[in-house]
Amino acid sequence: MTAQAAGEPRTEAACPAVPGAVLDGPVSHAISRVARLHRIAAGRALRKLGLHPGQEFLMMHLWDSGAVRQSELIKAVGLDPSTVTKMLQRLEQAGHVRRRPDPADRRASLVEATDASCGLLVEVRRAWGELERQTLGGLDASERAELTRLLGTVESTLCAELSGSGDGDCDSAC
Numbered sequence: 001m002t003a004q005a006a007g008e009p010r011t012e013a014a015c016p017a018v019p020g021a022v023l024d025g026p027v028s029h030a031i032s033r034v035a036r037l038h039r040i041a042a043g044r045a046l047r048k049l050g051l052h053p054g055q056e057f058l059m060m061h062l063w064d065s066g067a068v069r070q071s072e073l074i075k076a077v078g079l080d081p082s083t084v085t086k087m088l089q090r091l092e093q094a095g096h097v098r099r100r101p102d103p104a105d106r107r108a109s110l111v112e113a114t115d116a117s118c119g120l121l122v123e124v125r126r127a128w129g130e131l132e133r134q135t136l137g138g139l140d141a142s143e144r145a146e147l148t149r150l151l152g153t154v155e156s157t158l159c160a161e162l163s164g165s166g167d168g169d170c171d172s173a174c
Contacts, residue, residue: 054083
């Protein structure tokens with residue numbers, strides 16, 4: 001069924017790339033497109049640092065929290081345990097993290113950032129600063145503040161909706 005058949009006029013000049021299936025969700029479609037492009041730009045910056053997308057969030061958590069159980073790290077980043085295990089293996093091989101048995105429970109592992117990863121922290125901060133400049137380059141200070149406010153409202157609304165459905169993903173989204 002086309003947009004015209006559904007009774008919705010579609011002007012090609014206004015937005016030629018919008019599929020008919022998203023006519024009832026143009027903002028959601030825009031957010032998805034922007035998020036995808038932002039992830040691609042972040043991936044390019046991270047590759048220069050020897051990181052894969054997502055590894056920076058894991059490292060950010062370790063830099064801020066210190067040594068944590070691997071199970072807590074998995075919950076904090078909201079990823080599948082096998083994905084986090086693979087990330088940790090790569091980060092450990094690169095010398096950015098170390099894993100050791102938890103002295104309080106030898107069955108559990110503690111994960112921590114190494115001293116050698118401090119240089120990586122500086123580079124990740126620089127990369128995220130540059131990504132911020134690229135992402136918001138067309139906005140003035142008041143527009144940036146308004147966008148931040150609006151995205152915070154959208155995030156709160158989605159978190160409330162997800163919390164009401166019993167889905168725990170909201171905690172790891174922050």
